[in-house]
Amino acid sequence: MNKNEFAARTEKIKKQLYRTAFVYLGSEDMALDAVGEAIYRGFMSLKKLRQAEFCETWVTRILINVCKQELRRMKREQALEDISEMATDAAGDAAEGVLDTLPLEEAINRLPQDLKDVIILRYFTDLTVAETAKSLEIPQGTVATRQRRALSLLKLKLSEEE
Secondary structure, three states, X not given: OOHHHHHHHHXXXXXXXXXXXXXXXXXXXXXXXXXXXXXXXXXXXXXXXXXXXXXXXXXXXXXXXXXXXXXHHHXXXXXXXXXXXHHHOOOOOOXXXXXXXXXXXXXXXXXXXXXXXXXXXXXXXXXXXXXHHHHHOOOHHHHHHHHHHHHHHHHHHHHHHO
16 A cells, blocks of 8 residues: 555545544544544554555554553553642542543443443444454454453443432
8 A cells, every 4th residue: 555545545534533433532633633643653653554455443553552552541641640749638538530421431431441442433433343353353242242241241231320
């Protein structure tokens, strides 16, 4: 695959990539940065793409890795902030970070990462089971199993909150 073809194919899926990144990161700016970074990484390592027909799922996988890397970085930063807040707070009362999130978003965020990945790709980026399997580099049967398990957990968590 040449660089022009890669640019054209990634341009076609930019909205899908953005939706995926936004669901992972929860911020428009961070999602845009992640998409840009994923496309850049894909472009720079284009020689590693063995089969051109898998370009879209390959770039999606790169994006997922970029998002996970960013989430780990954010978690480390938050931990450092929490430690410094606790150290500077004379009374020892650390500020509680209460997020105003929708019940579904909160329930999805509490899913194990492997189930969360499947739900995000299937329902928020409209990938098929086959495309999800290729993006996550797992069998299609595993995608279907994780999807069923995630949906039943979401149903249970959401019904508990009512």
